[in-house]
Amino acid sequence: MIKADLINKIAKEMSISKQEAETGVNLFFQTIKEAIMNGEEIELRGFGSFRFRQRGARSGRNPRTGEPVQVPTKKVLYFKPSKLLKNLIIK
Numbered sequence: 001m002i003k004a005d006l007i008n009k010i011a012k013e014m015s016i017s018k019q020e021a022e023t024g025v026n027l028f029f030q031t032i033k034e035a036i037m038n039g040e041e042i043e044l045r046g047f048g049s050f051r052f053r054q055r056g057a058r059s060g061r062n063p064r065t066g067e068p069v070q071v072p073t074k075k076v077l078y079f080k081p082s083k084l085l086k087n088l089i090i091k
Contacts (some may be wrong), residue, residue, distance in 0.1 A: 036077060048081040 003025065011021035035042050036050065043049040052075050060071045081089070 001043060025078055044082075046082055047086050048085055049081055052077055 006022045007018055007025050009034065010016075011018045014021070016064070032042060039052070041049065041051045055074050055076050057073045058071050060069050062069050069090065
């Protein structure tokens with residue numbers, strides 16, 4: 001499913017115009033993006049949550065030269081599905 005399919009489904013199910021559905025979908029995604037940019041964790045009950053994990057510093061290798069390189073600590077965003085969603089997928 002792509003964004004256009006989501007907009008069409010919402011418009012059909014709610015009996016609203018595609019423009020109104022698109023505005024709602026865009027607002028939803030914009031709100032999620034802003035929360036992530038502010039470092040907030042997002043929890044959507046029954047669906048899952050977006051959280052940050054801290055990856056520690058480690059040593060790696062430059063793929064071109066094979067030289068050892070220090071990879072710094074970084075924050076990584078990940079999605080954790082809810083138990084309900086997991087159970088629907090695993091069936």
